[in-house]
Amino acid sequence: MQSILEKALAQGALEWWPGARARAAAGGEHVLAELFPALARRAGTASLGGGLRSEEVGPDRPARADLDAWRLCDAAGLVLIGLARAGGEALIDLFQHGDFEERTIVLRALCLLPVSEATIALLGEAQRTNVENHFAAAACDSNLPARAALHPSFGLEGFNRLVLKAAFLQEPVSRLLEVETRANPELTRMLQDLASEREAAGRAVWPGTNLLIAFAPIEGTAARLVGGLEHGDDVRRRSAAEGLAVLNQRDLQPFIRERLRREPRAEIRAALERALRS
Amino acid sequence: MRIFEPHIHMFSRVTDDYQRMATAGVRGILEPAFWLGQNRTSVGSFIDYFDTLIGWERFRARQFGMHHFCGISLNPREANNERVNAGVLEVLPRYLEKNGVVCVGEIGLDDQTRTEEQFLIAQLELAAQHGLPVLIHTPHRDKKKGFERIIALLSDLDYDMRMVLLDHGNEETIKLTRDLGCMSGFSIYPFTKMDEARMTAIVLEYGVERLIVNSAADWGVSDPLLVPKTVVKMRQAGVSEEDIETLVWRNPVGFFAQSGRFTPADLEQPAAIDRRETYEGNSMLRGQDPERI
Ligand SMILES: [Zn+2]
Numbered sequence: 001m002q003s004i005l006e007k008a009l010a011q012g013a014l015e016w017w018p019g020a021r022a023r024a025a026a027g028g029e030h031v032l033a034e035l036f037p038a039l040a041r042r043a044g045t046a047s048l049g050g051g052l053r054s055e056e057v058g059p060d061r062p063a064r065a066d067l068d069a070w071r072l073c074d075a076a077g078l079v080l081i082g083l084a085r086a087g088g089e090a091l092i093d094l095f096q097h098g099d100f101e102e103r104t105i106v107l108r109a110l111c112l113l114p115v116s117e118a119t120i121a122l123l124g125e126a127q128r129t130n131v132e133n134h135f136a137a138a139a140c141d142s143n144l145p146a147r148a149a150l151h152p153s154f155g156l157e158g159f160n161r162l163v164l165k166a167a168f169l170q171e172p173v174s175r176l177l178e179v180e181t182r183a184n185p186e187l188t189r190m191l192q193d194l195a196s197e198r199e200a201a202g203r204a205v206w207p208g209t210n211l212l213i214a215f216a217p218i219e220g221t222a223a224r225l226v227g228g229l230e231h232g233d234d235v236r237r238r239s240a241a242e243g244l245a246v247l248n249q250r251d252l253q254p255f256i257r258e259r260l261r262r263e264p265r266a267e268i269r270a271a272l273e274r275a276l277r278s
Numbered sequence: 279m280r281i282f283e284p285h286i287h288m289f290s291r292v293t294d295d296y297q298r299m300a301t302a303g304v305r306g307i308l309e310p311a312f313w314l315g316q317n318r319t320s321v322g323s324f325i326d327y328f329d330t331l332i333g334w335e336r337f338r339a340r341q342f343g344m345h346h347f348c349g350i351s352l353n354p355r356e357a358n359n360e361r362v363n364a365g366v367l368e369v370l371p372r373y374l375e376k377n378g379v380v381c382v383g384e385i386g387l388d389d390q391t392r393t394e395e396q397f398l399i400a401q402l403e404l405a406a407q408h409g410l411p412v413l414i415h416t417p418h419r420d421k422k423k424g425f426e427r428i429i430a431l432l433s434d435l436d437y438d439m440r441m442v443l444l445d446h447g448n449e450e451t452i453k454l455t456r457d458l459g460c461m462s463g464f465s466i467y468p469f470t471k472m473d474e475a476r477m478t479a480i481v482l483e484y485g486v487e488r489l490i491v492n493s494a495a496d497w498g499v500s501d502p503l504l505v506p507k508t509v510v511k512m513r514q515a516g517v518s519e520e521d522i523e524t525l526v527w528r529n530p531v532g533f534f535a536q537s538g539r540f541t542p543a544d545l546e547q548p549a550a551i552d553r554r555e556t557y558e559g560n561s562m563l564r565g566q567d568p569e570r571i
Binding site for chain 2: 038100101
């Protein structure tokens, strides 16, 4: 991470950076309280880039994060946390007394750190905020929610709440990495209920619904997906086709075939064909 | 006419005030940390207050298109409180690095005690270490002596006067401060002390160079529209638009921009208004549909 960051830092930031690194390494977690407020203006808020990155963070599956969603200051924060060997209490303190940018940086860093009690506490903070940047920093563009689901203090209950909030905020399901690996019937029920509620109110339904419910179907799932094939919105129709491919139920093939004959969009036809092959 | 309100305590004001100020042309504000009407009994109360200034209050202002900056400090009144004064001083360095913090203030003298002086000096030094200007509150009682004492302390420290705003001045104190190279601030109050007409007279006599005008509105009888009202008064008295803009925009913006935390160009556009934003789940919308506003 340090080398990716140093390639991207601007000239002015490169002059500041070695001093900040040295302070963090020598001073430990206490100096982070004074280093973090300056990160956004020193390292900058430009995009980091670099695509998907994996880190081995412990016995469980590796942490994965999409660095295209990260900013230079986010990466600088993660490096300083590592150098200062900051523990959970320090991370919580940085979040609680941090401004808008600092909070974003701390939450992003969690995505490439081992899941601890502090991670769970901060995911709870992100869950309760409606500042979309903060929610996205913790819950999106990484497999943190999927990793946290394995932690006893979070579990599927915490995971489901987080995914429901992502649905509520209309975050694209593609930003929730590996989320399908933790699909479960209770999540399906929550998503289907939210979708029905939205439909009754004439409001937009989360496009990720159709895909996720197919991984853990319950009563009503098949009907919702088949119904989705007739939706006027391309995104919804496509996600219904993708959901049906996951669901893989032979008795639904006549509905898929019937739609395929009339489907005008090439990418949706491709998804329907996949559903027939599966 | 763009206005920067350089001393107001929005913490103690209601949402209507933000609306009225925005309508009257106020586009940026500086909220110094102050006394909350009664003494705090723990350092934690200060910390929560500072977190509110850099967090919720900044967010609230943005809902009305207003750029919000703040000053962080131990105020002179509570500098006398031995239960908290040293502890508050200890947490200041962290807050003085925050992006929205553009000065140390308000600091200064109130009762003019030895302890107040000790914490004033300590905070002047902190400000210099963090590259921040200082907003100095001057006593309402025995004002002239208070000014003289503060000026003497600054001179003993050989302090950079370009980084100093001496606030709550009047016709008497301008004579002391006009040639020091610092900013001279004037707080306009309803009924008592400095008013719009007296302020206009000062501008007519001394011009607008290194002068700043504010409402210092807080919990007490005060009016967050007194800067716009003073603008009207000055216009009627024939003060040029150029001078008015210098007084209510260029001077305060330039002074606080010395912090290096923002540039005057950052304030050219109103702060982003996205009414769908909420802070920690507390929406300003209270259940309304943002699309329908
Ligand atoms: Zn004040």
